[in-house]
Amino acid sequence: EADIYQTPRYLVIGTGKKITLECSQTMGHDKMYWYQQDPGMELHLIHYSYGVNSTEKGDLSSESTVSRIRTEHFPLTLESARPSHTSQYLCASSPRLGLAGGPYNEQFFGPGTRLTVL
Amino acid sequence: GDSVTQMEGPVTLSEEAFLTINCTYTATGYPSLFWYVQYPGEGLQLLLKATKADDKGSNKGFEATYRKETTSFHLEKGSVQVSDSAVYFCALSDSGSGGYQKVTFGTGTKLQVIP
Numbered sequence: 001e002a003d004i005y006q007t008p009r010y011l012v013i014g015t016g017k018k019i020t021l022e023c024s025q026t027m028g029h030d031k032m033y034w035y036q037q038d039p040g041m042e043l044h045l046i047h048y049s050y051g052v053n054s055t056e057k058g059d060l061s062s063e064s065t066v067s068r069i070r071t072e073h074f075p076l077t078l079e080s081a082r083p084s085h086t087s088q089y090l091c092a093s094s095p096r097l098g099l100a101g102g103p104y105n106e107q108f109f110g111p112g113t114r115l116t117v118l
Numbered sequence: 119g120d121s122v123t124q125m126e127g128p129v130t131l132s133e134e135a136f137l138t139i140n141c142t143y144t145a146t147g148y149p150s151l152f153w154y155v156q157y158p159g160e161g162l163q164l165l166l167k168a169t170k171a172d173d174k175g176s177n178k179g180f181e182a183t184y185r186k187e188t189t190s191f192h193l194e195k196g197s198v199q200v201s202d203s204a205v206y207f208c209a210l211s212d213s214g215s216g217g218y219q220k221v222t223f224g225t226g227t228k229l230q231v232i233p
Contacts, residue, residue, distance in 0.1 A: 006161075041156075041205050041226035090161050105150065105211040105221060109161030 003027070006091050006110035013081055014118050021076045021113045023091035030096040032074040033107065036060060037088040049074060051096075081117045089113045120145045124208045124224035131198055131231050139193040139227050141182075141208035149210040151175075151184050151191040156205045156226070165193075165206070198231045205229070 004025040013019055025032065034047040035058075045058030049068040063085070064078050074093075078085055092107040124141040131137060143149065150169045154162040166175030171186035180195045191208060208224040 041228070043162075043207070043223045043226075045220075092161075106152065106164055106167060107162075107221060109154075109163065111159075111161045 004091065004093055004108050004110040006089075006113050008113060009111060010114050010116075012116045012118065015080075015082055017081050017117075019078050019081055019115070021089055021091075021115070023074045023076070023110055024072050025074075025093045025108070025110075026072060027093060027095070027108065028071065029093035029108070030071070031094045031105075032068065033092045033094075034058070034064075034066060034074070034076050035090040035092065036062065037090055037112070043090070047076065081115075083117045085115060086117050087115060089115060120149070120210060120212055120220070120222045122208050122210055122222050122224040124206075124227055127205075127226075127228040129227060129229050131229070133200055133231055133233050134197045135231075137193070137195040137198045137202075137229070139206055139208075139229070141191045141193065141224060143189050143191065143208075143210050143222075145189075145210055145212055145222075147212060149212050151182070152209040152211070152221075153180070153182055153191070153193050154207040154209060154223075156207065158204070162207060198229070200231045200233055203229055203231045 007022045030051045032049045035043045044060035046062040047066040049055050090112045091110040094107045121144045152167045153165040155165045156162045166177040168175040168184035174183045182191050182193045205226045205228045207226045211221045
């Protein structure tokens, strides 16, 4: 079944630790995204990728980094976690549009990782 | 730049009540419009979409009509159920050519339906 997965679902970690949040999709989508969702529910785009070896920063400045070595995999890494990184992190993917200026860009979301940094 | 404004919540309704969640947008060009729903502890999932003016998206009893003249995409449901309790996000995707097409989300509206 085509889907998008995130692990871990919940993570509690101490300040200064390095962590990697995993995101994988089995839909063959070219585009992938990372969002940070604050307690007020608003979504903030922190990273995105057009495809393999493509990564871009989003609207919200983030100390995290991402990589895209394989189409299906888009991990997010925090080199040194801080309490300010405590949040819900959502991964999403979307297919390449067949034609330029296509009609829409539906995104498929994973279940999220809830990160708490003590 | 593009923006989406949706009504603030939380919205609390009794079961079988009529639901409206307002959403207005600003965008250059001809965006596609979406409603996503997020149930507790889960990611977002697409509820419905509309790709051009006057299109009506519908799913699970929810409806929204793309109104270009009022730049609106209000979500409606005739009779809500307790299981509809969730956070609802209005979103748009701009219509730029190829490559990355940015999706802009509203801030979300929390709906609570009580029996």
